[in-house]
Amino acid sequence: MLRNENSKQLKQIIGPDIHIGTDEYDVAKQDGPGKKRLTESFRAYTNELIRYVKSKGKTPHFWGSLKTFAGEIPVSNDAVMDIWNTDFGDAKHAIDLGYEIVNMEHRPLYIVPIVSEPSDCMNIRHVYENWETECFFPDTVLPYGHPQLKGAVSSLWSDISASKGFSMDDSHYRLFPVIPLLAEKTWASHVLDRAYVQFAEDINVTGEPPLVNLAWRVESIAKDGCILKYDIRNNVKDQSGNGYDAEAHYTELVECDSDCFLTFNGASTYLQTPLKNLGFGWTLIVSIQPDEDFCDSGILLESDHGRLTIDMSLDGGIILSEEKYSSKFKYILPKGRWTKLMLTGDHEGTALVVNDGEYTERL
DSSP: OOOOTTOOTGGGOOSSEEEOOOOOOOOTTOOHHHHHHHHHHHHHHHHHHHHHHHHTTOEEEEEOOTTTTOOSSOOOSSSEEEEOOTTTOOHHHHHHTTOEEEEOOHHHHEEOTTOOSSOSSOOHHHHHHHOOTTEETTTEEOOTTOTTEEEEOOEEOOSSHHHHTOOHHHHHHHHTTHHHHHHIIIIIHHHHOOOHHHHHHHHHHHOSOTTOOTTOOOOOOOTTOOOOOEEGGGTTEEOSSSOOOOEEESOEEEEETTEEEEEOOSTTOEEEOSOOOOOSSEEEEEEEOOOTTOOSEEEEEEOSSEEEEEEOSTTOEEEEEETTEEEEEOOOOOSSSOEEEEEEEETTEEEEEETTTTEEEEO
16 A cells, blocks of 8 residues: 555545454564564554545454554554454454454454365354354353444455465355355344254255356256266267257267267367356266377367366376466376276365276375
């Protein structure tokens, strides 16, 4: 943030709130006058940011940490304090100082993907049955409807997501169930007082908003949950019962003894399905035989959302690409013989099984 009257930064933020951060400033290792000087300087810095944001017509939010940075320089309470860790700043202390607060306690409300603490995925049932907006660790419970308590917010922190290929689909999987939970807890829990089972049933029926399918759900009438199963002898018709027939573009049907298969020759030959994408919980089974003169790479699956590529160079493998991320299975397909690939994907990763267990790997 630039303190410049001509700065366009604040104008680009269309919402009413701006979070200025200001937490976990490490003064704990300092002793004596040095610690006090840093603490007071940080309090002055926080106060200046609050005043500046407020002067621009926005509501400043900042992390509750004034217990850690206790000092003499005043910090304006013309801001909302987000209570995230009661060791840094607790709800009662903030209210006594005159702040409006938001419950963002890390123990029930933080999601840190791929990290077990506090939680890779929120335990929705546990939070529903054991937490209310007024509850703060370890035993503070504010009166219902306290005028300084403005609600509750969950946070997803992508601490190691970039290195693990964590996508927006992964974020949506974790965040979407939290939205109805917080809506129930902040708007209606004291009024409805219903059991979790009823809440879960209602949410399952409601699902995502109309015309929205960020979870990439695909309907299936098959008892075993199969989405599509192609019969290449019958013009690539879907045998699952769902009617997701494919269109073959310039492929050739080859019959060999009692078996048959489709051949693909270059980018102009492909199968096109009516599906766009398929959400977590999917399994793909396909058999493939690259020719002896097959080039070093080719696309096995592709959509606007991602791609599965075969790379048969010495450092190749089977590459899964989505957004800006690429992950690689180290298995290199052999040429001149059939190989059965089974790929499965869930919110924890993607797994490869070759020839019913001959080779396995998980990303």
